[in-house]
Amino acid sequence: MKVIYLAGGCFWGVQKYLNQFKGVTHTVVGYANGHTVNPTYQDVKSQSSGHSETVKVEYDENILTLEKLLNNFYKVIDPTSLNKQGEDEDISYRTGIYYVDEEDKEVINKVTSKVQDKYDKKLVIEICPLDNFYTAEEYHQNYLDKNPTGYCHIPLSFFHMEDE
Numbered sequence: 001m002k003v004i005y006l007a008g009g010c011f012w013g014v015q016k017y018l019n020q021f022k023g024v025t026h027t028v029v030g031y032a033n034g035h036t037v038n039p040t041y042q043d044v045k046s047q048s049s050g051h052s053e054t055v056k057v058e059y060d061e062n063i064l065t066l067e068k069l070l071n072n073f074y075k076v077i078d079p080t081s082l083n084k085q086g087e088d089e090d091i092s093y094r095t096g097i098y099y100v101d102e103e104d105k106e107v108i109n110k111v112t113s114k115v116q117d118k119y120d121k122k123l124v125i126e127i128c129p130l131d132n133f134y135t136a137e138e139y140h141q142n143y144l145d146k147n148p149t150g151y152c153h154i155p156l157s158f159f160h161m162e163d164e
Helices: 011-019 041-045 066-074 104-116
Strands: 002-008 024-032 052-059 095-099 126-129 133-135
Touching: 002 011, 002 066, 011 024, 011 052, 011 066, 052 066, 052 095, 066 104, 095 104, 104 126
Parallel strands: 095 126
Antiparallel strands: 002 052, 002 095, 024 052, 024 133
16 A cells, blocks of 8 residues: 545545545545644634645555556646635645655656646646645545535536546
């Protein structure tokens, strides 16, 4: 099993989207790479903690490669938008790929370079080692499964996709 942390705006939709792919074994939403220890949602929303809303993704690399996972992730974010995805805007909604395995950096950079070729604007996705991650409050976990009509910046057409 492998682990990668992906920040793509509001974590509700990112979690729901990633959970649909074969090979993703477990996801948890939380707050990553900020400076406040054990932040609450209110700390993160106030922009004082420096954290991004992030999904911890555990996956079976024999079923789903990191390259394939990242290619799917890039389909639902605008990597040229600084601190904004959909209607959500502030530092907690920045995009990021946070890795725990240094060997993953090469794959991340390769995929990101190919994505950059598709844009005229420079990508602003944060790519760095995971510094810290704090699990979000329980009501945020699998939020869109519990609240199917809840807000999501990812278009509904991206849910129930065939594994690509």
